[in-house]
Amino acid sequence: MVKVRRNKVEQPPEVCPLGECMSLISGAWSPHVIWYLRDGPRRFSELRGDIKGVSAKVLTARLRQLERDGVLIRREVDSSPPTVEYSLSELGAELRPAIAAIVDVGHRLKQRR
């Protein structure tokens, strides 16, 4: 009994711009991180304070992922106690208008109710 070789017909990858961008900013916390970094670098504990309700674990996970994705840059500052500074990369900066548009709509949604 020979197994059928199911030649998965490879769709041309054809990356969707919407999906591409959403994969960077989706999730409950990523947009918040980008938003609070919009005006310059912030430290871990500052972000924890900025973003109401996020836990250290989840914030760490999001920061690591955004770093892997090239959205932000992590820099250890040699102070005492040593601190860590996060800032948007060039790519991250490109995401700002999208987040800003979402925040903008969010404000208008609050207005209308």
Place this chain on the structure above:
Amino acid sequence: MVKVRRNKVEQPPEVCPLGECMSLISGAWSPHVIWYLRDGPRRFSELRGDIKGVSAKVLTARLRQLERDGVLIRREVDSSPPTVEYSLSELGAELRPAIAAIVDVGHRLKQRR
């Protein structure tokens, strides 16, 4: 041994505009639905064709959720065979600029690589 009653201190709800808006457009498929409805009503099978890779089940689920959230309007058209037409509500229309901004960034992300 009396159990401590831990009065969960109720934070003032203080809805975050970013979270508010993200809850409407998050998920892998919701933004696509809104995007393809941007220029007017579409039928179920049209949306299935527009949005590459979505299954009937998931598309139904997203459409139902977006309807519950007041983002779009479902209208059964009395034709033969009967068809169903989805269109953006007023609230849904407010989301367009946000999605447009995301798509726009997505395009620029493709450019830069």
Place this chain on the structure above:
DNA sequence: TATTCGGGTTACCTGCAGGTAACCGCATGC
């Protein structure tokens, strides 16, 4: 000496979004 702060890590658990596959009723067309 003990505590705090900064920036995490680890273990464990939950829920929900999404994926596949099969099936549905109805009306029309071949």
Place this chain on the structure above:
DNA sequence: GCATGCGGTTACCTGCAGGTAACCCGAATA
């Protein structure tokens, strides 16, 4: 008489994001 298109529904399974709680080290501070 049978298949096709339309707009779904149902069952079952998977993976990942997120939540809680406890714990970590080293330096500075009370």
